[in-house]
Amino acid sequence: MKVREVQHPAHIVPLAFLITILIGTALLMLPVSRADAVGAPWIAALFTAVSAVCVTGLVTVDTGTYWSSFGQWVIMALFQIGGFGMMTAATLLGLLVNRSFRLRTRLTAQAETHTLGIGDVSSVAKLVLFVTVIVEVMTALALALRLHLGYDLPLAEAAWSGLFHSVSAFNNAGFSIHADGLIRYASDSYFLAPVMLAIVIGGLGFPVLQDLRNKLRDPQHWSVHTKLTLVGTAVLLAGGAILLLAFEWANPRTLGSMPAGDKLLSAIFASVSARTAGFNSIDIGGLTHESLGLHYFLMFIGGGSAGTAGGVKVGTAMILVMLVIAEIRGRMDTEAFGRRISHSAQRQAITVLVLSSAVVVLGTVFILHTTEIATDRVIFEVISAFATVGLSTGITADLPDSAQLMLILLMYIGRVGTITLAASLALGEHRMPFRYPEEHPVVG
Amino acid sequence: MKVREVQHPAHIVPLAFLITILIGTALLMLPVSRADAVGAPWIAALFTAVSAVCVTGLVTVDTGTYWSSFGQWVIMALFQIGGFGMMTAATLLGLLVNRSFRLRTRLTAQAETHTLGIGDVSSVAKLVLFVTVIVEVMTALALALRLHLGYDLPLAEAAWSGLFHSVSAFNNAGFSIHADGLIRYASDSYFLAPVMLAIVIGGLGFPVLQDLRNKLRDPQHWSVHTKLTLVGTAVLLAGGAILLLAFEWANPRTLGSMPAGDKLLSAIFASVSARTAGFNSIDIGGLTHESLGLHYFLMFIGGGSAGTAGGVKVGTAMILVMLVIAEIRGRMDTEAFGRRISHSAQRQAITVLVLSSAVVVLGTVFILHTTEIATDRVIFEVISAFATVGLSTGITADLPDSAQLMLILLMYIGRVGTITLAASLALGEHRMPFRYPEEHPVVG
Ligand SMILES: [K+]
Ligand SMILES: [K+]
Numbered sequence: 001m002k003v004r005e006v007q008h009p010a011h012i013v014p015l016a017f018l019i020t021i022l023i024g025t026a027l028l029m030l031p032v033s034r035a036d037a038v039g040a041p042w043i044a045a046l047f048t049a050v051s052a053v054c055v056t057g058l059v060t061v062d063t064g065t066y067w068s069s070f071g072q073w074v075i076m077a078l079f080q081i082g083g084f085g086m087m088t089a090a091t092l093l094g095l096l097v098n099r100s101f102r103l104r105t106r107l108t109a110q111a112e113t114h115t116l117g118i119g120d121v122s123s124v125a126k127l128v129l130f131v132t133v134i135v136e137v138m139t140a141l142a143l144a145l146r147l148h149l150g151y152d153l154p155l156a157e158a159a160w161s162g163l164f165h166s167v168s169a170f171n172n173a174g175f176s177i178h179a180d181g182l183i184r185y186a187s188d189s190y191f192l193a194p195v196m197l198a199i200v201i202g203g204l205g206f207p208v209l210q211d212l213r214n215k216l217r218d219p220q221h222w223s224v225h226t227k228l229t230l231v232g233t234a235v236l237l238a239g240g241a242i243l244l245l246a247f248e249w250a251n252p253r254t255l256g257s258m259p260a261g262d263k264l265l266s267a268i269f270a271s272v273s274a275r276t277a278g279f280n281s282i283d284i285g286g287l288t289h290e291s292l293g294l295h296y297f298l299m300f301i302g303g304g305s306a307g308t309a310g311g312v313k314v315g316t317a318m319i320l321v322m323l324v325i326a327e328i329r330g331r332m333d334t335e336a337f338g339r340r341i342s343h344s345a346q347r348q349a350i351t352v353l354v355l356s357s358a359v360v361v362l363g364t365v366f367i368l369h370t371t372e373i374a375t376d377r378v379i380f381e382v383i384s385a386f387a388t389v390g391l392s393t394g395i396t397a398d399l400p401d402s403a404q405l406m407l408i409l410l411m412y413i414g415r416v417g418t419i420t421l422a423a424s425l426a427l428g429e430h431r432m433p434f435r436y437p438e439e440h441p442v443v444g
Numbered sequence: 445m446k447v448r449e450v451q452h453p454a455h456i457v458p459l460a461f462l463i464t465i466l467i468g469t470a471l472l473m474l475p476v477s478r479a480d481a482v483g484a485p486w487i488a489a490l491f492t493a494v495s496a497v498c499v500t501g502l503v504t505v506d507t508g509t510y511w512s513s514f515g516q517w518v519i520m521a522l523f524q525i526g527g528f529g530m531m532t533a534a535t536l537l538g539l540l541v542n543r544s545f546r547l548r549t550r551l552t553a554q555a556e557t558h559t560l561g562i563g564d565v566s567s568v569a570k571l572v573l574f575v576t577v578i579v580e581v582m583t584a585l586a587l588a589l590r591l592h593l594g595y596d597l598p599l600a601e602a603a604w605s606g607l608f609h610s611v612s613a614f615n616n617a618g619f620s621i622h623a624d625g626l627i628r629y630a631s632d633s634y635f636l637a638p639v640m641l642a643i644v645i646g647g648l649g650f651p652v653l654q655d656l657r658n659k660l661r662d663p664q665h666w667s668v669h670t671k672l673t674l675v676g677t678a679v680l681l682a683g684g685a686i687l688l689l690a691f692e693w694a695n696p697r698t699l700g701s702m703p704a705g706d707k708l709l710s711a712i713f714a715s716v717s718a719r720t721a722g723f724n725s726i727d728i729g730g731l732t733h734e735s736l737g738l739h740y741f742l743m744f745i746g747g748g749s750a751g752t753a754g755g756v757k758v759g760t761a762m763i764l765v766m767l768v769i770a771e772i773r774g775r776m777d778t779e780a781f782g783r784r785i786s787h788s789a790q791r792q793a794i795t796v797l798v799l800s801s802a803v804v805v806l807g808t809v810f811i812l813h814t815t816e817i818a819t820d821r822v823i824f825e826v827i828s829a830f831a832t833v834g835l836s837t838g839i840t841a842d843l844p845d846s847a848q849l850m851l852i853l854l855m856y857i858g859r860v861g862t863i864t865l866a867a868s869l870a871l872g873e874h875r876m877p878f879r880y881p882e883e884h885p886v887v888g
Contacts, residue, residue, distance in 0.1 A: 094886050207886060225885040247813070289812040289819045293805070305886040315886050320798065327795040330872035332879075334791070339883040343787060347778070348887040350794060351771040354764065361737070368733040369691070375733045376819035422888025428774035435776075439783040440545040441669040442538050442651060442749040442759050443792040444866025 013089045014416045017053060020085070021412075024049030024078045033071035040066075043401055050408045052078035054415035055086070055308055057174025057278040057390025058381075060397045060404060064177035075175060076167055083171030083202070083308040086415065088121075088128045090306035091206045093423035095120060100427055124206075131209060132170065135201050140166035142194040150190060169198035172308040174278025174390035182269075186281040187262040192269050199277040200237075204229060205304030205313075224339045225315055228322075229304045232314035233275075240271030240298050244291055253286025274298040276309040278390030284380075285394040292376055292393075299387045300360070310388030310414055312356050316422075319349040348425045352418060359417075360386055363410050367403045381407065386414035457533045458860045461497060464529070465856075468493030468522045477515035484510075487845055494852045496522035498859035499530070499752055501618025501722040501834025502825075504841045504848060508621035519619060520611055527615030527646070527752040530859065532565075532572050534750035535650045537867035539564060544871055545786070568650075575653060576614065579645050584610035586638040594634060613642035616752040618722025618834035626713075630725040631706040636713050643721040644681075648673060649748030649757075668783045669759055672766075673748045676758035677719075684715030684742050688735055697730025718742040720753040722834030728824075729838040736820055736837070743831045744804070754832030754858055756800050760866075763793040792869045796862065803861075804830050807854050811847045825851065830858035 028045035031037050040048075044061050051058050052075045061067075063075065144162030147153045153161070161177060168175045176182060185191040201209070211226040219227075245267040248255040255263045266282050273279045275298050287295070302311015318336075323346055326334040333340045363382040368375060377393045384391050385407040396407065472489035475481045484492075484505075491504050492511075496519045505511075507519065588606030591597045597605070605621060612619045620626060629635040645653070655670040663671075689711040692699040699707045710726050717723045719742050731739070746755015762780075767790055770778040777784045807826040812819060821837045828835050829851040840851065 097886075098884070205886075223885070224883045228885060289822075290809050293809055293812065293819065297805075305888060313886075313888055316888060319885060319887065320794070323791055324795045324798050327791045327869055330869075330874050332788075332873060335880055336885075338880055340880040342882050342884045344776075345884045345887055346791075347767055347771045350764070351768045352888045354768050361741075365734050365737055368737065374818065374820070375737065378733075418888045422886075425771055425774075426884075426887070429776060430774050436779055436782055436784040438786050439668045440542070440786045440789045440870075441667070441672060441763060441780075442541075442649075442757075442866075443763065443789055443870070444749060444757055444760055444796045444862045 011420075013085075013093075013420050016085065016089075017082070017412070017416050020078070020081055021046075021049050021053050024053055024074065027074045028067070028071060033068055033074060035066060035068050035071075037068070043404060047404055047408055048075065049078060050411050051390070052173065052175065053082040054388050054411040055079050055082045055171050055173040055310070056385060056388040056411045056415070057168075057176075058385055058392060058396050058407060058411070059175075059390075060399075062179045063175055064179060072164065072177065076164055079171050079173035079175060080167050082415075083173065084128060084132060086419070087132075087206050087307055088125050090419045091124050091128065092121060093419060094207060094306050095124070097423055097426040127210070128206060131201075131206075135198055136163075136166050136170050139169060139194045139198040143191060146188075146190045146194075150188070165195060166198060169195045169277065169279070170202040170308065172199060172202050172277045172303065172310070172388075174273075176279065181280040183281055183283070186266055186269075187258070189265055192265065192281065195279065196269060196272045199272055199279075200233070203276055203303030203307050203309035204233065205307030205309065207306055208304050209307075224336050224341070225305070227337045228318040229314050232301075232318045232321075233304065236275060236298060236301065236314065237268075237271050240274060240294065241267045243294050244270050247288050247291040247294065248282075251286065251288055254282045254291075271298070274389065274391065276302045276311055276387060276389050278384070278388075280391055284391050287393075289376060292380055295391065296379060296383050299383045299389045299391070300356070302387050302389075306419070310386075310418075312352055312387075312418065316349045316352050319346055320353065323349075344426070344429055348422055351425060352422055355421065356386070356414075356418065359410065359413055363406055366406050367399070370400060370402050382410060385410040388415050455864075457529075457537075457864050460529065460533075461526070461856070461860050464522070464525055465490075465493050465497045468497055468518065471518045472511070472515060477512055477518060479509060479512050479515070481512070487848060491848055491852055492519065493522060494855050495834070496617065496619065497526040498832050498855040499523050499526045499615050499617040499754070500829060500832040500855045500859070501612075501620075502829055502836060502840050502851065502855070503619075503834075504843075506623045507619055508623060516608065516621065520608055523615050523617035523619060524611050526859075527617065528572060528576060530863070531576075531650050531751055532569050534863045535568050535572065536565060537863060538651060538750050539568070541867055541870040545788075571654070572650060575645075575650075579642055580607075580610050580614050583613060583638045583642040587635060590632075590634045590638075594632070609639060610642060613639045613721065613723070614646040614752065616643060616646050616721045616747065616754070616832075618717075620723065625724040627725055627727070630710055630713075631702070633709055636709065636725065639723065640713060640716045643716055643723075644677070647720055647747030647751050647753035648677065649751030649753065651750055652748050653751075668780050668785070669749070671781045672762040673758050676745075676762040676765075677748065680719060680742060680745065680758065681712075681715050684718060684738065685711045687738050688714050691732050691735040691738065692726075695730065695732055698726045698735075715742070718833065718835065720746045720755055720831060720833050722828070722832075724835055728835050731837075733820065736824055739835065740823060740827050743827045743833045743835070744800070746831050746833075750863070754830075754862070756796055756831075756862065760793045760796050763790055764797065767793075788870070788873055792866055795869060796866055799865065800830070800858075800862065803854065803857055807850055810850050811843070814844060814846050826854060829854040832859050 025046045028048055029039050031039045034040055047060050140162045143165055144158045147158035147161055148155055164177055208226045208229050211222045215221050250256050269281050274295050300311055301317045302313055303309020305313045305315050322336045323334045360382055364379050367378045373395055377395050380393050381395055469490045472492055473483050475483045478484055488505050495502050584606045587609055588602045591602035591605055592599055608621055652670045652673050655666045659665050694700050713725050718739050744755055745761045746757055747753020749757045749759050766780045767778045804826055808823050811822045817839055821839050824837050
C-alpha cells in the first residue's frame with residue numbers, strides 16, 4: 001500500500017509545465033519578442049507559449065513575421081524544453097509504473113524500488129539529451145545543406161531555418177517560420193525526407209528507441225510495447241498514406257494538379273505528419289470530408305509513448321486492437337507476441353481512450369456552442385489541439401477568445417494529462433480485502 | 445468445448461430477418477401496396493421493408509401518402525414481426541449465454557443446458573407476446589380516444605392512427621402515417637405521454653421487464669443488468685432532455701417560439717425518442733450543431749438489451765462506465781451494485797463498442813466519398829440507420845442509390861449484427877491449454 005503514499009512525479013509534471021508556460025508567456029510579451037517591437041497581447045503570447053511548450057504548433061499569429069528573431073528563439077527554446085521535458089518525465093513515470101507492476105506480481109517487497117532515485121533521473125535525462133542532440137544536429141545539417149545548395153539561401157539563413165525546422169521536427173512541434181508551413185517544399189524529397197525521419201524517430205518514444213538501440217539485431221527480445229508500437233506505427237503510416245492518396249488523388253485543392261510522384265510524396269508526408277508532428281505540405285483547409293475524418297483518427301491516436309508525440313498513443317490503441325482480436329478469436333486472454341497483456345493494462349488503456357474521447361467531445365460542444373463554425377472543422381481543430389498535432393483548417397486565428405482559451409486548455413490537458421493520467425491510474429491500483437461475487441451482465 | 449459445436453440460434457436470426465425482409469419487399473412491390481396502384485420500384489420497397497423489419501423508421505417515401513392502406517398494414521405487420529422477433533430472439537440468446545456462463549464458472553457439466561429446448565422458445569415467445577399485446581392495446585386505446593375526443597377524428601380513423609402509432613411506439617419503429625412525424629402533436633401531452641410510455645417500456649428490454657414484473661417491490665434482488673439499465677436509462681433521459689433544452693431554448697427553428705411548458709415537453713419527448721424510437725415532434729434538420737452531436741451520442745447508445753431498441757445498448761455502455769470508474773478509483777475489480785463484472789463481459793462490451801464504431805465510421809466515409817453532403821448530416825444519418833433510430837435531417841430521400849443501399853446495410857447490421865455478435869462472442873470463448881507469461885505494456 002505504500003505506493004499510494006509516495007509523492008510520485010505525476011504531481012510534479014503538470015506544475016513544471018505550467019511554470020515553463022508562464023515564463024514563456026512573459027518572455028513573448030516583451031516588446032523585443034515582436035517583429036514590430038510592440039509587446040504582444042497576453043492571449044497571443046499565452047497561446048503561442050502553450051502551443052510551443054506542449055509541442056503543438058497551432059498558432060493564432062504567423063511565427064515567421066509576427067515574432068522577432070529573438071521571439072522565434074524563445075519559441076524554439078520552449079518547444080525544445082517541452083519536448084525534452086515530456087520525453088524525460090514520461091520515461092521516468094513509465095519506469096516507476098513498471099517497477100510497481102513487477103513488485104505487485106512478484107510479491108518481492110523491495111521498498112526502495114517504489115521511488116525514483118536521483119540516479120534514475122540523471123541517467124534518463126542524459127540518454128534523452130544524447131538522442132535529441134544526435135538526431136537534431138544531423139537533421140539540421142541535412143536541411144541547411146539542402147537549403148544552401150538547392151535554394152541558394154545564404155549560409156546563416158539556411159543554418160537558422162535548418163535548425164528551427166530540425167528541432168521542430170524531432171520534438172514533433174510542427175512550428176514553421178513559413179506562414180504556409182512546408183507547402184513550398186511539397187515536391188522536394190531532399191528536404192522532406194530528413195524532416196520525416198526526425199518526426200518518426202522523435203515520435204516512436206524513448207522506450208522503443210532504447211530497445212532498438214540495445215537490441216537492434218535481436219527483435220525477439222524487444223518488449224511487447226516496442227513490438228506493438230512498431231507494428232502500429234507501420235500500419236498507420238502506410239494505411240494513412242494509401243487512404244490519403246485515394247481520397248485526394250483528384251482533388252484540385254490538394255494533390256489533384258501534382259505529378260504522380262509528388263502525390264505519393266505528399267501523401268506519405270501528410271500521413272507521417274498527421275500523427276502529431278503537424279507540418280503541412282498541402283492545404284489542410286482544402287482536404288475532402290473523408291480525409292478530414294481520416295485525420296481525426298490519425299491525430300487522435302498519435303505516436304509512441306514517452307516520446308515527443310501526442311494523442312492517446314499507438315501502444316494504447318494497439319492494446320484495444322489486441323483485446324478485440326482476442327475476443328473475436330474466443331481466447332480467454334488478450335495476447336500479443338507471445339505475451340498475455342495484463343488486465344490492468346487493458347483497463348488503463350480503455351480508461352485513457354474513454355476520458356480522452358470525453359475531453360474531445362466536451363471541447364467540441366463548447367466551441368460549437370460559442371461559434372457558428374461547421375462541426376467537421378471544429379472537431380478537427382479540437383483533436384489537433386488535444387493530440388498536440390497543430391494542423392489547422394484555418395479557423396484558429398479567427399476564433400473568439402473563449403474558444404482560443406478552450407484550445408489552450410485542450411493542448412495543456414492533451415499533453416500533460418494523458419501521460420500523468422496513465423501513470424496515476426497504474427500507480428493508484430490497490431488490492432481490496434474482499435471481492436464481490438462475479439456476475440455476467442447482458443451485453444449488446 | 446461442446447458449446448462451439450452446438451448449432452446455436454445466433455445463426456438462425458440473421459437468416460430469419462433476411463427472409464422476412466424479402467417477403468416484405470415483394471409485398472410492397474405489388475401495385476395494391478401503392479396509393480396510386482402502380483408497383484413501387486424495388487429500391488423504395490426494399491428500403492421500406494428493411495426499415496420496417498429492423499424497426500428503424502427511416503424512409504425514402506412518405507408512409508402516409510405513398511403507400512395504400514394495404515401497404516401501410518404490410519409495413520405495420522413488418523415492424524410488429526421485426527420487433528417481436530428481435531425481442532424473442534435476443535432473450536433466447538441471452539438465456540443461452542447465461543447458461544453457458546454459469547456452466548463454465550460452476551464447472552458442473554450438465555450437457556443439456558447447452559442448448560435451448562422447444563419449451564424455452566415457446567415460454568419466452570408467450571411472455572413477449574403477452575407484454576406486447578398488453579402495452580400496445582392500452583396505448584392504442586389511449587391514443588385513439590385522444591384523437592377522437594380531442595381532434596374530432598371519426599372513430600375508425602382515430603382507431604387506425606392510434607393502433608399504427610401504438611405498435612410503432614412499442615416496437616420503437618418510429619414509423620408515422622404523417623409526413624412531418626408527430627410535429628402536429630408537439631404541444632399535446634395527452635398524445636405524447638402514452639407514446640413515450642410505450643417507447644420506454646419497449647426499449648427497456650425483456651430481461652428488465654421480467655425483473656420488474658417478478659420483483660417490483662424487491663429492488664435488491666434485481667439483476668445487475670436491470671440496475672445498470674434502469675440507472676443508465678434514467679441518466680440518459682434526464683441528461684438528454686436538460687441538454688436539449690439548453691441547446692435549443694432560443695433556436696427559432698425548434699423550441700425558440702414555444703411557451704416554456706411546450707419547450708419542456710418537446711425536449712423530454714426528443715430525449716426519449718432519440719434513443720431509438722425515432723419519432724420527432726420538432727424539426728431535426730433545424731437542430732443546432734451541438735444538439736446534433738448530442739443525438740449522435742444518445743442514438744449510438746440506444747436502449748436496453750433484448751428489447752425493441754437499437755444501438756449498442758445501455759447495459760453495454762454502463763459496463764464501460766463502471767470500468768472507467770473502477771480504474772479511476774484504483775479498484776482491482778470492475779464492480780457494480782455489489783457485484784464484480786466478469787472480465788469476459790467487459791471485453792465483450794468493449795468489442796461491441798469498437799466494432800460498432802468501426803461500422804459507423806466505414807459507413808460515414810463511404811457516404812462522404814459518394815456524395816457532397818456535409819459531414820455532420822452524414823454522421824447523423826449513418827448512426828440513425830445503424831442504431832435503428834430513424835430520425836433524419838432530411839437527406840435520406842435524396843441520397844443516390846449507392847448511399848441508400850449503404851443505409852440498408854447499416855440498418856440490417858445494426859439490428860441483426862449487434863445481438864448476434866454479442867451472443868457469438870460470449871458463446872465462442874474457450875479455455876486454452878496454456879497461458880502466456882503476463883506483461884504490462886506502456887499505456888498513455
Ligand atoms: K505538433
Ligand atoms: K426506430
